[in-house]
Each structure stands twice: as structure tokens, then as C-alpha cells.
Amino acid sequence: MEYDVIMIGSGPGGYTGAIRCAQLGLKTAIIEKYPSLGGTCLNVGCIPSKALLDSSEHYYNAAHTFAEHGIKLEDLKVDLPQMIARKTNVVDQTTKGIVFLMKKNKIDEIHGVGSFVDPHTIKITKADGSEQTITGKNIIIATGSKPMSFPSMPIDKKRVITSTEALTLQEVPKHLIVIGAGVIGAELGSVYARLGAKVSFVEFADSMIPTMDKTMGKELQKVIKKLGADFYFSHKVTKVENTGDEVVVSVDTPKGEQITLTGDYCLVSVGRRAYTDGLNLEAAGVKADNRGRVEVDDYLRTNVPHIYALGDVIRGAMLAHKAEEEGTFIAETIVGQKPHIHYRLIPGVVYTWPEVAAVGYTEEEVKQEGIPYKVGSFPFKALGRARASMDVDGLVKVLAHKETDEILGVHMIGARAADMIAEAVVAMEFRASAEDVSRMSHAHPTYTEAFKEACLAATDNRAINM
Numbered sequence: 273m274e275y276d277v278i279m280i281g282s283g284p285g286g287y288t289g290a291i292r293c294a295q296l297g298l299k300t301a302i303i304e305k306y307p308s309l310g311g312t313c314l315n316v317g318c319i320p321s322k323a324l325l326d327s328s329e330h331y332y333n334a335a336h337t338f339a340e341h342g343i344k345l346e347d348l349k350v351d352l353p354q355m356i357a358r359k360t361n362v363v364d365q366t367t368k369g370i371v372f373l374m375k376k377n378k379i380d381e382i383h384g385v386g387s388f389v390d391p392h393t394i395k396i397t398k399a400d401g402s403e404q405t406i407t408g409k410n411i412i413i414a415t416g417s418k419p420m421s422f423p424s425m426p427i428d429k430k431r432v433i434t435s436t437e438a439l440t441l442q443e444v445p446k447h448l449i450v451i452g453a454g455v456i457g458a459e460l461g462s463v464y465a466r467l468g469a470k471v472s473f474v475e476f477a478d479s480m481i482p483t484m485d486k487t488m489g490k491e492l493q494k495v496i497k498k499l500g501a502d503f504y505f506s507h508k509v510t511k512v513e514n515t516g517d518e519v520v521v522s523v524d525t526p527k528g529e530q531i532t533l534t535g536d537y538c539l540v541s542v543g544r545r546a547y548t549d550g551l552n553l554e555a556a557g558v559k560a561d562n563r564g565r566v567e568v569d570d571y572l573r574t575n576v577p578h579i580y581a582l583g584d585v586i587r588g589a590m591l592a593h594k595a596e597e598e599g600t601f602i603a604e605t606i607v608g609q610k611p612h613i614h615y616r617l618i619p620g621v622v623y624t625w626p627e628v629a630a631v632g633y634t635e636e637e638v639k640q641e642g643i644p645y646k647v648g649s650f651p652f653k654a655l656g657r658a659r660a661s662m663d664v665d666g667l668v669k670v671l672a673h674k675e676t677d678e679i680l681g682v683h684m685i686g687a688r689a690a691d692m693i694a695e696a697v698v699a700m701e702f703r704a705s706a707e708d709v710s711r712m713s714h715a716h717p718t719y720t721e722a723f724k725e726a727c728l729a730a731t732d733n734r735a736i737n738m
């Protein structure tokens with residue numbers, strides 16, 4: 273065999289796993305069908321969406337909060353093409369960094385569509401039509417996911433768009449209809465709401481971010497409502513039609529009535545599905561489940577023992593850091609180490625402002641599993657630091673075991689929640705109790721005090737109002 277490991281796909285799971293393989297002395301090749309490395313996350317996902325979220329927050333603050341800080345601006349304008357250009361520049365810099373890391377770790381980078389010829393052989397079809405065939409002792413499928421849609425919502429990439437097109441719009445929509453108020457819909461909807469678009473969320477479930485703790489969805493709705501957005505929960509989209517300059521979205525209400533919403537753009541963000549198109553899994557005998565996800569065991573092995581899979585193409589949360597952990601896990605498994613991933617402790621974040629972040633059980637899950645629990649929560653408006661910065665929206669909610677006080681879940685909405693959740697992950701990895709956290713010193717005044725106070729509240733209702 274030419275390679276110890278062939279990685280198919282260069283997203284966060286693929287490039288992280290390839291680097292760990294190389295660090296462990298395995299001769300590694302990475303195959304990527306696009307000209308740039310980094311996958312969904314770097315090119316059309318995590319990084320560009322965060323770049324636009326930040327730009328839109330700066331604009332919103334300049335327009336709405338600077339005056340109260342005593343900063344006066346005149347003639348404030350949104351220059352969306354410049355925002356998009358900055359985002360593209362951030363993406364380019366980041367993807368170039370991955371190319372550098374491949375070279376540094378002596379990983380062979382091959383561009384083209386990889387497909388199985390047999391369980392050890394991969395054919396790469398390049399953009400110019402030429403082909404190359406390579407063999408590997410181990411093969412890792414890291415081909416990610418693609419946006420989902422339904423036949424009633426045909427994507428035309430002009431007015432009926434997915435997250436990919438929403439990251440490159442050249443004008444701020446007048447009225448953006450977002451189908452699906454999950455993480456991606458909430459983030460991109462809030463970008464354009466902050467830039468001045470009227471945004472309407474149509475969601476089949478009864479709240480925003482429906483897979484997270486219900487309290488978070490309600491709080492997020494309150495802050496997004498302040499941006500002028502409106503919400504159609506428990507509503508079902510039956511038809512989406514591009515009529516030229518407009519998009520008409522037909523919706524069934526919970527009472528069975530039919531209404532139509534008319535906007536200039538419609539973002540379809542109803543989820544993503546595993547991507548294995550063109551891989552020719554059959555030639556290797558690799559099985560996928562009925563949702564198209566590659567089936568893996570606890571070691572991330574497919575039914576063919578030397579073929580592994582990771583990230584969005586397998587079961588579990590579609591998150592970049594989950595894929596990264598799995599890349600490292602597989603590399604270490606191949607060389608006979610005993611790595612560890614604690615799936616329950618993979619945090620989830622929504623990068624709206626304020627941010628939402630969570631780890632562990634939701635309140636709905638502990639109820640469902642019959643785990644005895646208690647709740648402590650603390651509002652941001654009671655934090656000195658939050659008031660000084662005018663970041664008073666949000667709260668921290670801690671779920672702890674009723675008898676042992678072990679922290680079971682932490683849910684935050686508020687400024688810097690995305691960074692603050694790391695403390696909760698560490699605490700839970702070491703099985704800390706709410707009292708353990710409440711007895712650790714947290715600098716004052718900081719946002720992190722909200723976590724300490726929520727733990728105090730969960731321990732014995734001792735939160736101190738700051």
C-alpha cells in the first residue's frame with residue numbers, strides 16, 4: 273500500500289484527523305474535491321458566518337447603542353459588498369493556514385473527487401478530467417454534509433437560497449423569510465435583521481432552536497424579537513415560489529388555515545444531510561443507514577474494519593469540534609492507543625448576540641429520563657459587568673442532580689456564552705458538583721460570575737445579587 277491512511281474530505285474532521293495521523297508517524301494523503309481545503313466549516317459554514325455575525329453586530333451597536341455610550345456617528349451606512357469581501361478574506365487566510373499545516377506535516381494533498389474502486393483503492397477524478405488511483409491500509413470517510421431541502425421548497429440559489437448563498441448576498445433583503453429557526457436559521461436570520469432586513473421565521477416546531485433546552489429558545493426569541501423579527505411557530509410551509517422579484521411562501525397555520533408570506537429572499541435552513549454522493553461506497557461494501565449516514569461502531573469503524581468515518585457523515589451532532597475530536601480519535605485508534613470522546617459533553621453554541629451555549633442534559637431530557645434534578649439560574653441583568661457593558665439580556669441555568677449535586681447540564685444565553693461554556697465542560701468532565709464550582713473564585717466583575725451564581729443557586733439557593 274502507498275499510504276497508511278487516506279482521508280477523503282478536508283473539513284475540520286478530515287484535516288485534524290490527517291494531522292494527528294501524520295504526527296503519529298502514519299504516511300497520509302488527504303483528498304478534497306474543492307480547490308480549497310477546510311470543508312463546509314471554513315468555506316461556507318462556521319468561519320464565514322461568524323465573520324458576518326460580527327460585522328452585523330458592529331453595525332447594530334453603532335446604530336443603536338453607541339449614542340448611549342456617548343459616541344456620536346453621522347451618516348452610518350451598511351456596505352454589504354465590503355462586509356462580504358472582508359468575510360472572504362478571513363476565509364482565504366484561514367484555508368491557506370490549512371494548506372500550510374498539510375505541508376508542515378508532510379501530508380499529500382490531492383484535489384479531485386475521491387471514489388472507492390475496492391476496499392483499499394481510491395480513484396481521484398480531477399477537475400481537468402484526469403484520474404489518479406492510490407491505495408491505503410486505512411481509509412477515513414470525512415465527506416461531511418450538504419443542505420437539505422424539500423420538493424415544496426426548490427432552491428434556485430437566487431431568491432430561494434441556502435446558507436451558502438446567504439453568505440454572499442450583495443444586498444440586504446427587504447424581507448427575508450427564514451424557513452427553519454434552528455441554529456443556522458437563527459444565526460443568518462439575525463445577521464440580516466441587524467443589518468435592517470425585516471425577518472420572518474417559519475418553524476415547524478413550537479420554538480426557536482428546538483433541539484436545545486426550551487428556556488434558551490424562549491429567551492432567544494425575546495432578543496431576536498427586539499430586532500423586529502416575527503415568528504410563525506408550529507407552521508408548515510407547503511410551497512415556495514420565486515415569482516421574479518419576489519418569493520411567495522405558502523404556509524399552513526396550526527389551525528389549518530392557509531396564509532402566504534411575501535419576501536424578496538427565502539432562506540431554507542431545514543437541516544443538513546450526510547453527503548456520500550460519488551463515493552461509490554458499494555465498491556468497498558460500506559453500509560449507510562436509511563438517512564444516508566455511514567454506519568459506524570463505537571470505534572468509528574464502518575462494517576469494513578479498516579474503513580472509518582467521522583463528522584457530519586455519521587450519527588450525532590453536526591458540529592465542527594465533534595468532527596475534530598473524531599479525527600483525532602480515529603488516528604489514535606489506528607496506532608493502537610485508547611482515545612476518549614465524551615459525546616454528552618460536546619458543547620453546542622448559537623452565535624447570535626447574545627450567544628446561546630449549552631452542554632449536557634437539557635431539562636426536558638432529565639425529566640424524560642426520570643433523573644432527580646434541581647435548577648439554579650442567574651440573570652445577566654444582575655451582573656455588574658453586564659450592566660457596565662449594556663449586555664443585560666440572558667441568563668445561566670444549571671441543572672444538578674438532586675441528591676449528589678453533580679452538574680448535569682449547563683445552558684447559557686448571554687454575552688460571551690460561547691466562551692464561558694468551556695468552564696462548564698471542564699467542570700462536568702471532572703464530574704464537579706454545583707457546590708464545587710460555587711466555591712471557586714471567579715474574577716469580579718466578569719460574565720463568568722453568572723455561572724458561579726447559578727451554581728450557588730442550584731446548591732442551596734444562595735445566589736448573591738450583584
Ligand SMILES: Cc1cc2nc3c(=O)[nH]c(=O)nc-3n(C[C@H](O)[C@H](O)[C@H](O)COP(=O)(O)OP(=O)(O)OC[C@H]3O[C@@H](n4cnc5c(N)ncnc54)[C@H](O)[C@@H]3O)c2cc1C
Pocket residue numbers: 280281282283284285286303304305306310311312313314316317318319321384385386387414415416417435456547549550551582583584585590591592593594595623
Ligand atoms: C452556515 C453554517 C454555519 C456553521 N457554524 C458552525 C459553528 O459555528 N460551529 C460548529 O461547530 N459547526 C458549525 N457548522 C457545522 C460545521 O460546518 C460542520 O459540522 C463541519 O464542517 C463538519 O465537518 P466535517 O469534517 O465532517 O465535514 P465538512 O466540513 O463538510 O467537510 C467535508 C469535505 O469533504 C469534501 N468531499 C465530499 N465528498 C468528497 C469526495 N468524494 N472526494 C473528495 N472530497 C469530498 C467536501 O468538499 C468537504 O470539503 C456550520 C455549518 C453551516 C452550514
